[in-house]
Amino acid sequence: MAFKSGDQVEVCSKEDGFLGSYYTATVVSQIGTSSYAVQYKNLVEEDECTPLTEVVKADELRPMPPKPPFVSSFCYLDMVDAFDNDGWWVGKITRKKGCNYYVYFDTTRDEIAYHVSRLRFHQDWFNGNWIITSKKGVV
Structure with missing residues (x-):
């Protein structure tokens, strides 16, 4: 799936310690055919003020999932x-x-x-x- 600048996405981290996590980001630009620059919504640079921007592989991106309905309960092994x-x-x-x-x-x-x-x-x-x-x- 191709993304364009401004698209809201989730980045699926494949780094040690972050496997199985998804972070909300905005696509800044496409880099070549298989990478994107993204700016995270909640992750910041070392100064703790500037939103973190990094280059990620296309296979680490997915569109934002649809907003789920409010859930008041879950079941075992959900x-x-x-x-x-x-x-x-x-x-x-x-x-x-x-x-x-x-x-x-x-x-x-x-x-x-x-x-x-x-x-x-x-x-x-x-x-x-x-x-x-x-x-x-x-x-």
């Missing part, structure tokens, strides 16, 4: 994205306690509690379509 450390991290629901859902992350083997407002169903961009992982069970 694939979700949890908003943490300025990005969305892919995990699965393992349990619920009060308003918090515990999310397990395969990449780090961590289980962390999140308020429902910081979660969304995980969606994959596949062959030009958004695919939502189905529900697995009850928490």
Whole structure:
């Protein structure tokens, strides 16, 4: 998929320690046929004021997923994205306690509690379509 300057995208990081995370960005420009310069919405330069701009490969970009409807509950093993450390991290629901859902992350083997407002169903961009992982069970 080709992007143009100004397009809102998510960058799927493939760097160690960031695998399985997505960061909101704006395309600044296309560089050659397989790279783009992007400016992140939430990531900043070392000065902690200037939005981070970097060059990423085209296969690390996807369009912004459609805004999901408000979700007040999730089920056991639902694939979700949890908003943490300025990005969305892919995990699965393992349990619920009060308003918090515990999310397990395969990449780090961590289980962390999140308020429902910081979660969304995980969606994959596949062959030009958004695919939502189905529900697995009850928490």
